[in-house]
Amino acid sequence: MAASCSVVCCGHEEDSDKAAIFRFSNGNVLNAEKLDFTMYTSADKVNPRKKSRRILVAESDRLSYVGQNFGTGGLKCNTLCNYYVGVLNKETMQMELHRAQLFNLQPIIPGEKTAVCDQAKTETYREKVDSLIEAFGTNKQKKALSSRRLNHVDHRTLHQAVGKAASAVIDEKGLHALQQEVAEMESEADFARHLPPCDPHADTPENVYPLDELLGPVDFKALEEAGSKMAALTAEELQTMRESRGLASVLKHLENPPSTAEGRQKMARCAFYLSLLLKLSRQKNVNRKFGVEEGCPRIVQNKLFRKFTVETFTNGRVQNMVSTSMRVKLATYCLALLLHMGDMTADLTLLHQDMGLTEAKIIEVAKSMGLTLAKPPRGKKAVTGLQEEHKRASLVLPLVKHDTYGERRKRKRMH
Template sequence: MATLQHMSTAEDIVLANFKNGKLQINDKAGPSSNSPEFTYYKNVDTPDERLRKRRILVAKSQSLQYVGYNHGPEAPKANSACKYLVGVLDKKTNKMKVYDAQYYQLRPWLHNDMQPDQDETDQPTEQTYIEKQDALTEAFGSLRKRRAVDSRHKSKVSNEAIEKSAKVAVTIAKSQPTTPIKETMDSEGVLPCCDREATKVEDVYKLDDLVAPHLLEALKKVSGKFCNANIQRIQEWQKQKTYSSFVLDHLRTLANEPTDEKQKKAAILLYLHNLSIMYALKISDLNKKIPFEGDTPMSVKKHLLDSFTQSTLVGDGSRQKRCLPKRMKDKMISHALVLALILDDYKTKLSPLQSAFKVGVRILESHARALGCRVTSIAEVAEGGASLPSKSPTAQKVAELSLPLRITYTPKKKLGGKKR
């Protein structure tokens, strides 16, 4: 039987246990290739004997730090009820020396503020009053108050997201076309630039203000199929409903025009055709590949999208979504009417445009009057050569631009309510 001898030392022997399991120190067994470095801390700056007994054991491995205490809530619960001893047996003399021991349970330490190499700038900032209130609510508040705090935190927008959204908005604003604004332009930007002081009807609305010269030149290069279209080709397009009656009616008269005038009118017709395609699009189709005319130059497509659609930010501001509000649709109708007036020497029928844009004739009339046109009805010849009255439902509406201008705006009707 071994003889026991209790030994007293200045410091108790340290016993350590890793709470998460056995620490692997073998290369093949785990990520830590070396034994951890242990450091033992004690409080020597206080005269209080109770505080001087507090110890902290730190084990530092390649990837983590482990910390154990002999005091406080992190200390093992059994320390207050148990006394730990370590026995060392001498097999030759069969005597065992018994030493007092301290038991520590080491836990991974994940807080960066306890790392010795941390800079002062990385120290946690002092909490604001609201943050302290939120912390108390999350710890001791009722379920309703905790839900309110959680909802507010989810709705909070970070400064980084705001700055990112602002940068995207500035980028969109810079990409928008910069058209010089004239005094005669209407406040909502629906009507084209108008020179009310013009002495010639040709100078009231200029083609360059609607279609820039470089865009017109780009359209001329791809308008050969319009310039060279014969009767058979036009009839085939009419049968297949490839183009509207407005475009086809003008193509029938292009053969008699000079070459330069023919290319100019063909380019305008191609522009009008793409404008009617955009007008008929649904909101869901705006962000897909728009079916423009196949040969339309990319610069013209970009001009149409930038001039007649609006871009809005969605999500966190990283994506753009195009929309086509009613104001932009009105802008398309006004531009199409002016281009039709230029093609028809400032006197055009509204029925072909009505079929091209699928709008009511009254809408075209109100836009024509807002542009300064005079809208009249012309009698059509019925079967047998009899002339129908100008007020007949089948009479043609004609918009004519002449000087002096007769610009009138149709007031918006009030919705709801009873007349008194």
């Protein structure tokens, strides 16, 4: 009978130094025992993208072979699959499994890279043309060549000058202030790239910004439990939410639910998702526990991180941050969701208060979405309270094309 053996896993999943599988790009090795192998690891143990970098070196009497698992020389299969090597101990009949990585070893010839670089440097097309102009060019071409050489600035000198100027500006204003200015300029430059999927030629207003693109069917189904809890809130609990959190846009629709049971469930799920978007817009650095206390499903949380945050590397780890441009994107999605919740009409005043943005920026977002702005009556005071003074936006077909501020021209008065 064949002897039985058992399998034993050795090491942790993150340990990639146990085994290395390599191949030679220029042939096969007959005597592998004559090669000296050395594994080099990255000295940066903090950066999660660099600490797993490895370089394998095989040295022989004639040549040296080098392979790496990153950059252009690394194999892409290492990022797509996990490879394991089994080593059978014939005495204990146990097979140990070690995690391995694949390396493609290429020969390194001393002086070859320098020679290729020198040859490429001396045989550029520009230098060939310049040498021809110097030998056979006209006087006009020679003057142009000499003028171009006089105006030529060395790249190193230019980079040093730019670096000194940038350092002086950073020392004067501060890095954080400069990053804020750049982010604000990028967010104000173009609102169209942050809009949700839009069909301007739709036959009904509900299909211009489809609800399935804002809250997909899978996410809508995953919010069943959270929506049921929100639909079951009492008047006292809603009042407590108003005093503590201040999500007036959400509470407005929860206090006036639809008459049908299906409509109330739909409204409750959309209100819960809207509350997550509003809370996310008021944060800067978002941790992985966002929305867990409120009962947010994992699939919805991952969608929020992927769609409305940017990854930054801070203090040795990757963090999710809500930038200024992402805050504008959140405003467009909140406004589109409010249109579906309020019969294609949204309250812009409540939205800018909940998000902490200025009213002018919310109006610019509504204009970029092609909405019709409701003009408040002039010369009349509100009779039924402050609600009459709120600015509203409605989705009416065809969409309105608002003129930007920069395209307006004042006409001169004729005297």
